[in-house]
Amino acid sequence: MLELDGLSKKFKQFYAVKSLNMFVERGEIIGLLGPNGAGKSTAISMISSLAEPTAGDVRYNNKSILKKPGEFRKIVGMVPQEIALYTDLTAEENLQFFGRMYRLKGSILKKRIQEILDLVGLADRKKDVVQTFSGGMKRRLNIGVALLHDPELLIMDEPTVGIDPQSRNYILETVKRLNKERAMTVIYTSHYMEEVEFLCDRIYIMDQGNLIASGTNEEIKRILSSEKTISIKSDQLNEQFIAMLQEHPLVNRVMSTDKEITLMVAKEVSMFGDLTKLAETAGIELTSVHNKTPTLEDVFLHLTGRALRD
Amino acid sequence: MIGQIIKKQALVLIRNPVQLLLLVGLPIILILILGVALSSFMNGESPTIQVKLGIVEQEQEDAQLERFSEDKKGELPPAVLNQLDDILPIQRLKEDVFGSDEAAKYITLEEISPLDKEKVLDDNTYTALIEVPDNFTYEILEYSLLGEENQPSLQLFTNTEHQLGVSIVDGILKQFQEQLTLQTFLQEEAINPENLEENLQNVTADVLTLDQQVPISSKDYYTVGMAVMNVLFIASAIGSIAFLEKNIFVFDRIILANVSRWVYFVGILLSGMLFAFLHLVIIFGFSWIVFGVTWPNLLGFTFVTTAYAVAVGGIAVLLTALSYRLHSEVITNFFSNILVSLMALLGGSFFPLGDSSAFIATLGNLTPNGAGMSAYITLLRGNELSDVTDHVAFLLLFGFVSIVIAAWSFPKRGAAL
Numbered sequence: 001m002l003e004l005d006g007l008s009k010k011f012k013q014f015y016a017v018k019s020l021n022m023f024v025e026r027g028e029i030i031g032l033l034g035p036n037g038a039g040k041s042t043a044i045s046m047i048s049s050l051a052e053p054t055a056g057d058v059r060y061n062n063k064s065i066l067k068k069p070g071e072f073r074k075i076v077g078m079v080p081q082e083i084a085l086y087t088d089l090t091a092e093e094n095l096q097f098f099g100r101m102y103r104l105k106g107s108i109l110k111k112r113i114q115e116i117l118d119l120v121g122l123a124d125r126k127k128d129v130v131q132t133f134s135g136g137m138k139r140r141l142n143i144g145v146a147l148l149h150d151p152e153l154l155i156m157d158e159p160t161v162g163i164d165p166q167s168r169n170y171i172l173e174t175v176k177r178l179n180k181e182r183a184m185t186v187i188y189t190s191h192y193m194e195e196v197e198f199l200c201d202r203i204y205i206m207d208q209g210n211l212i213a214s215g216t217n218e219e220i221k222r223i224l225s226s227e228k229t230i231s232i233k234s235d236q237l238n239e240q241f242i243a244m245l246q247e248h249p250l251v252n253r254v255m256s257t258d259k260e261i262t263l264m265v266a267k268e269v270s271m272f273g274d275l276t277k278l279a280e281t282a283g284i285e286l287t288s289v290h291n292k293t294p295t296l297e298d299v300f301l302h303l304t305g306r307a308l309r310d
Numbered sequence: 311m312i313g314q315i316i317k318k319q320a321l322v323l324i325r326n327p328v329q330l331l332l333l334v335g336l337p338i339i340l341i342l343i344l345g346v347a348l349s350s351f352m353n354g355e356s357p358t359i360q361v362k363l364g365i366v367e368q369e370q371e372d373a374q375l376e377r378f379s380e381d382k383k384g385e386l387p388p389a390v391l392n393q394l395d396d397i398l399p400i401q402r403l404k405e406d407v408f409g410s411d412e413a414a415k416y417i418t419l420e421e422i423s424p425l426d427k428e429k430v431l432d433d434n435t436y437t438a439l440i441e442v443p444d445n446f447t448y449e450i451l452e453y454s455l456l457g458e459e460n461q462p463s464l465q466l467f468t469n470t471e472h473q474l475g476v477s478i479v480d481g482i483l484k485q486f487q488e489q490l491t492l493q494t495f496l497q498e499e500a501i502n503p504e505n506l507e508e509n510l511q512n513v514t515a516d517v518l519t520l521d522q523q524v525p526i527s528s529k530d531y532y533t534v535g536m537a538v539m540n541v542l543f544i545a546s547a548i549g550s551i552a553f554l555e556k557n558i559f560v561f562d563r564i565i566l567a568n569v570s571r572w573v574y575f576v577g578i579l580l581s582g583m584l585f586a587f588l589h590l591v592i593i594f595g596f597s598w599i600v601f602g603v604t605w606p607n608l609l610g611f612t613f614v615t616t617a618y619a620v621a622v623g624g625i626a627v628l629l630t631a632l633s634y635r636l637h638s639e640v641i642t643n644f645f646s647n648i649l650v651s652l653m654a655l656l657g658g659s660f661f662p663l664g665d666s667s668a669f670i671a672t673l674g675n676l677t678p679n680g681a682g683m684s685a686y687i688t689l690l691r692g693n694e695l696s697d698v699t700d701h702v703a704f705l706l707l708f709g710f711v712s713i714v715i716a717a718w719s720f721p722k723r724g725a726a727l
């Protein structure tokens with residue numbers, strides 16, 4: 001359905017997106033995962049025909065959309081990362097305005113607005129000004145507007161940033177439903193790997209403008225097949241302990257938060273004995289040490305040496 | 311589609327009571343304050359502007375006339391020569407121009423002996439001194455009756471501390487002298503004493519129209535001043551809303567709906583024009599009802615308002631285009647925080663700055679609000695639409711040029727990010 005070929009965007013000397021190759025089949029949910037500044041939004045705005053790439057091409061049904069994006073735009077629904085709504089207008093007025101922009105009118109528009117309000121669960125708040133909405137409600141309306149013209153392809157740029165778990169689940173379920181019931185194709189951008197793992201058939205991971213991994217959930221995790229992840233928990237973690245781990249010859253990577261350290265080591269290595277000795281030297285007590293099943297987070301750590309989220 | 315954009319723009323404006331109050335309420339309050347506070351300064355009924363004017367005649371007109379009649383006996387028919395004592399220019403200036411009821415309200419004319427000239431020049435209470443040189447009347451008669459090349463002129467000494475008064479006197483004298491120089495008719499036509507009388511009466515009549523206009527009150531003045539200034543904020547309000555639309559990606563949504571950016575552009579332009587028009591109608595309508603600022607010429611008012619609305623729409627779309635292009639609102643903020651006040655000052659919204667110098671008056675008329683102001687004031691004084699065509703043409707041209715620059719700088723496709 002959609003194909004990106006060496007898509008790049010350069011700002012001055014700096015590549016926000018570099019030679020991105022990607023394909024999307026009809027009916028798939030595609031995840032685009034990456035930390036802040038990875039270039040996800042930049043990629044999305046090129047895919048949706050809003051920004052012109054510095055190099056490369058975007059093809060829809062084997063035709064480039066760069067020169068004449070008109071046909072493509074008709075089937076694309078775009079959910080921007082920002083709340084792209086008039087906060088001084090009511091939910092209904094927003095839907096009305098954007099519906100008119102999509103040339104919907106009269107009873108068709110009315111019916112469509114009601115459907116959307118039901119879909120995003122805002123029917124009882126339709127007469128309220130958007131300003132008075134909670135973050136989650138705004139996000140839901142932001143998605144609703146993108147669905148007005150019943151697009152085939154829905155592009156969502158971090159649609160769950162900064163909202164409560166309930167609204168978040170609602171949104172995730174809605175996306176799943178749209179995909180199942182209406183066979184809507186979805187490109188879903190996020191830096192939450194759980195969301196992407198839950199929703200997506202295939203995943204692309206970006207970092208600093210580059211594509212660093214792609215495939216199904218399982219395929220990507222197989223990248224870690226030669227390594228395993230060890231999680232160490234303690235209330236007393238200190239610099240000395242972390243430094244010693246980093247210098248340890250068998251440890252490939254170390255990532256630490258204040259109560260947990262994640263280590264990556266070769267699959268066959270056993271670290272138990274060494275860890276207890278090091279902890280003793282550093283004068284701390286470990287609450288738990290265990291092997292973890294790898295997550296996408298770990299894949300990202302493996303590939304970049306950094307955490308997906310800071 | 312464009313209608314939808316305008317409708318939405320109106321909704322957004324209306325939902326912002328603070329902004330609305332600033333746009334409509336503020337000018338009304340300002341009219342009230344300035345109109346009352348400065349009424350003594352402006353009030354046409356009892357002007358506080360008092361001009362003390364001196365006139366020095368180096369040689370009495372009678373003597374010159376006698377000489378003239380003697381010298382030109384052969385050249386002019388006696389009928390003409392007999393009429394001359396009725397049309398002596400300096401006498402006309404003293405009695406009919408500065409001595410008229412209208413002028414007498416502002417101007418006290420004192421005849422000064424040539425010996426006292428220096429003393430008067432040092433006296434700060436005088437606004438100006440007119441000096442009539444030797445042989446002036448003789449030469450004027452020669453010039454206008456016999457077509458002599460040499461055109462004499464009056465000399466005006468002015469007190470720079472009395473700018474306003476000086477400009478009044480200067481204006482009257484310029485018109486007077488202009489009328490005198492127009493008297494070349496006598497060379498072409500056979501000299502007819504009746505003609506002569508009639509034409510010279512025209513001279514004084516024309517000069518006096520300056521003062522015979524309906525005087526305008528301070529409420530009139532500040533209604534116009536505040537309206538033309540505040541409507542400029544419509545342009546910046548529209549510009550800000552439009553820039554916000556880009557910032558929160560609403561503009562992207564509109565583009566993705568396959569709406570041409572030019573449709574959006576025209577939507578901005580038309581909403582700027584429409585809201586500016588409505589704003590002016592509301593402010594002037596309110597002043598009409600509450601302050602009694604009435605428009606003798608409604609057609610003229612509509613024309614000027616339309617032309618000014620075009621100019622404001624042009625500014626709105628220009629601010630929008632520039633902020634889109636520069637990815638920043640600084641231009642719009644600069645406009646509303648600084649430029650509007652400067653333009654209002656130059657255009658005379660706060661006080662008649664242009665009265666102090668012809669240069670500033672011209673400069674003021676080159677701002678859209680100044681041109682609008684001059685046009686409105688001219689109409690309020692009871693003049694015709696034809697008297698303001700220059701200003702109307704300027705406003706339309708200003709609007710047109712702004713639109714062209716805006717269209718040229720509005721980002722084309724691909725720059726949307």
Ligand SMILES: Nc1ncnc2c1ncn2[C@@H]1O[C@H](COP(=O)(O)OP(=O)(O)OP(=O)(O)O)[C@@H](O)[C@H]1O
Pocket residue numbers: 011015016034035036037038039040041042043081158191727
């Ligand atoms: N218009 C621009 N001019 C210059 N640099 C830009 C521009 N837009 C984005 N960038 C840079 O490009 C990089 C990628 O930005 P982008 O917004 O695509 O990241 P992202 O993956 O969407 O991040 P986030 O998760 O924070 O939304 C960033 O370093 C950003 O600063």
Ligand SMILES: [Mg+2]
Pocket residue numbers: 040041042081157158
């Ligand atoms: Mg982003």
